[in-house]
Amino acid sequence: MRFSPREFVSLAPLTTLGVGGAARFFVDASEEASVLEALSWARQRGLSTRVLGGGSNIVAGDEGFEGLVLRLGLRGRRFTPTGGDVLLEAQAGEAWDELVAETVTRGAQGLECLSGIPGLVGATPIQNVGAYGQEVAETIVRVRALDRETLQTRELDAAACRFAYRDSWFKSEVPDRFVVLAVTFRLRAGAAAAVRYAELEQRLRADGVAPEDAPLARVRATVLALRRAKSMLLDPSDENGRSCGSFFVNPVVPLERADAVARLASEAKMPRFPQPDGRVKLAAGWLIERAGFTKGTRRGKVGLSSKHALAIVAHEGATARAVLDFASEIQTAVQARFGVELVLEPVVWGAQSGRAAAGSETAGSAPPATLP
Ligand code: EPU
Numbered sequence: 001m002r003f004s005p006r007e008f009v010s011l012a013p014l015t016t017l018g019v020g021g022a023a024r025f026f027v028d029a030s031e032e033a034s035v036l037e038a039l040s041w042a043r044q045r046g047l048s049t050r051v052l053g054g055g056s057n058i059v060a061g062d063e064g065f066e067g068l069v070l071r072l073g074l075r076g077r078r079f080t081p082t083g084g085d086v087l088l089e090a091q092a093g094e095a096w097d098e099l100v101a102e103t104v105t106r107g108a109q110g111l112e113c114l115s116g117i118p119g120l121v122g123a124t125p126i127q128n129v130g131a132y133g134q135e136v137a138e139t140i141v142r143v144r145a146l147d148r149e150t151l152q153t154r155e156l157d158a159a160a161c162r163f164a165y166r167d168s169w170f171k172s173e174v175p176d177r178f179v180v181l182a183v184t185f186r187l188r189a190g191a192a193a194a195v196r197y198a199e200l201e202q203r204l205r206a207d208g209v210a211p212e213d214a215p216l217a218r219v220r221a222t223v224l225a226l227r228r229a230k231s232m233l234l235d236p237s238d239e240n241g242r243s244c245g246s247f248f249v250n251p252v253v254p255l256e257r258a259d260a261v262a263r264l265a266s267e268a269k270m271p272r273f274p275q276p277d278g279r280v281k282l283a284a285g286w287l288i289e290r291a292g293f294t295k296g297t298r299r300g301k302v303g304l305s306s307k308h309a310l311a312i313v314a315h316e317g318a319t320a321r322a323v324l325d326f327a328s329e330i331q332t333a334v335q336a337r338f339g340v341e342l343v344l345e346p347v348v349w350g351a352q353s354g355r356a357a358a359g360s361e362t363a364g365s366a367p368p369a370t371l372p
Contacts, residue, residue, distance in 0.1 A: 003027075003041045005068060011060035011349070014052060014071070016118060016234060018242045019320040020060025020349070023050075023069035030073035030093065032146070032153075032181055039148055039179070042068040049148065050349055051179050053092070054119035056234070057127070057244050061350035062320045072122055074181060079106065086187045087141070092122025092180050096129075104216045108187035110139040113194060115220040116227040118234045118245070122180040126170045127345075128163045132223050133196030137163030139185040145170070145178040153181065165281065166249050166345065193219040199226060231307040240305040240313050244346040247312040247327060248284040251340050255280055261338045265290050284334075284342055285310035291333040302326045324348065 009026035012018050025047065029035045042049045048067035052058070074091040077099060081087075086108040090099050096119050100111045113134035123129070124136045125143050140163070143156045162169040170178055195201050195211035203222050204211045214222075227233045231240035250273075253261070258280035262270045267290075273281040288309040289295070296306035301318035303326075305311035314323055331342050 003037050005038070005041070009069070011052075011055075011058075011065065011069070015055035015058045015060055015244075016242065017059055017244050017314050017323065017346075019062070019314050019318055019323060021062050021064025023065045023067075025068040026071070027068065028071045028073050030075065032074065035070065035072070035074075035146060035179060035181070036151060038068060038070050039146070039151060043148075043151075048176075050176075051122070053123045054095070056118035057123065057346045059244065059320055059323060059346050059348045061348065063350060065350045070179070072120065072179070074122075076182075077102065079108070081189065084189055084191075086189050087184060088187055089182055089184045090121045091182050092120060094121045096121055096124060100220070103187055104220045107190050107216065109189075109191035109193060109216060110134075110185060110187040111136075112216045112219045113197070113200065113223055115223040116233050121183055125161055125163075125168055125180060125183055127166050128168050130166065132200050132226070134194055135163070135165075136183075136185070137161075137168075139187060140183060141186045142184040143180060144182040144184075145180050148177055148179060154178070165252065165275075195219065229307065231305050231311065240307055240311065242314045242318075243305060243311040246284070246310045246345050248288075248310060248330075248342040249345045250281050250284045251287075251342060252279050252281045253340060254278075257339065258282060261287070261340060264338055282340065283310075287334050287338055287340060287342070288330055291330070291337045293330055293333070299326045299329070320348075 005025040005027040007025060008022045010022050011020045027038050029038055039049060050065060050069050052069050052071045072093045074093040076091040077094055078089045079086055096117055099121060100115050103111050113132035117129060117131060125140055128135050128137045140158050143161055145154050145156060147154055192212060193214050193216050195214055200222060201211045203226060204214050209218055231238050232245055235241050252275055255278060258272055271283040271286050275281055285308055293304055293309060295304055295309050297304045300322060301315045302322045303313055305313050312323055312326060334340055334342050
């Protein structure tokens with residue numbers, strides 16, 4: 001059959017932020033063979049490609065995207081018991097939260113704190129998705145990915161993925177080179193839930209549940225409640241709903257800088273998370289508020305979530321330009337007040353956005369690609 005992509009497909013309704021122009025070409029791919037066919041087609045025409053999953057971490061530029069957008073619809077989950085573990089292979093197009101729900105129902109431990117995160121499985125290794133004290137790096141054993149340069153499939157083990165906080169080899173060393181096709185997780189059958197995040201632990205205790213004995217389902221329900229209270233669950237009826245979740249990565253700074261920030265803010269308690277390398281992770285939402293942007297701050301049709309200062313919300317009629325300008329204003333203010341650089345968490349497609357795009361695929365030069 002001749003490959004025939006759709007043309008001029010509006011990206012705004014396909015992303016949770018809801019802004020942006022159209023994709024020049026667009027195709028739904030629900031099999032590996034169709035992914036390959038689409039990539040070959042684009043290559044023959046010299047078009048660049050972008051992969052769309054759940055659209056929850058993308059700012060689509062107002063001018064749209066001139067290449068081919070490939071929406072991944074590969075489905076399938078396979079649970080295989082091995083000793084006390086369960087190997088779970090999930091195809092990239094599986095809905096992340098449905099997968100987490102099934103692991104919890106099956107008593108397979110390892111993903112419970114990652115409940116309520118929007119998007120699809122294929123996106124999770126790219127930025128090492130994490131929340132409430134857990135990240136996918138802890139359980140991923142293998143990633144199956146298609147190399148867009150060679151059009152060959154590769155199997156990468158966890159070491160090759162070089163996971164770090166909100167980062168991986170895919171994201172920082174070979175951006176846009178691989179399409180994730182499937183991810184394999186090693187989960188622990190019947191193991192106790194991982195309760196490590198203070199807020200989660202406190203909420204469980206307040207509800208009369210001992211964190212060390214909390215059933216997986218209870219942890220999932222509690223995480224969902226915490227996320228809902230912060231408008232970090234996808235909910236069309238939520239006034240803060242049109243967002244990408246966290247708009248900035250939490251900055252990891254040297255100890256001296258963390259101490260300087262605490263002095264500058266002159267508040268008794270600053271959230272700080274010491275890292276194994278001696279540096280300190282700061283809470284970007286906290287910095288944003290102390291730099292003068294209270295929750296709910298508005299700039300026309302864009303603003304901060306009224307529940308969490310780390311989420312930028314695009315209200316009805318907002319543009320990508322306005323979202324990125326607001327992000328840039330926040331970056332400048334946090335830098336001026338605390339000497340800390342905030343880097344965008346979502347990727348920006350196609351927008352020429354100056355400073356706000358730093359860290360996105362449209363700006364800066366990527367480090368040389370080296371294959372592990
Ligand atoms: N805080 C503020 N003001 C705010 C928001 C937070 O002062 O408006 C303070 C909180 O009081 C707390 C600290 O900042 O002391 C951390 O806040 P929170 O627990 O909400 O977590 P976060 O660091 O803001 C990260 C992830 C979230 C994840 C939560 C929970 C990043 C960039 N974000 O947010 O991930 O759900 O932890 O684990 O690491 C996402 O990536 O889209 C996302 C929602």
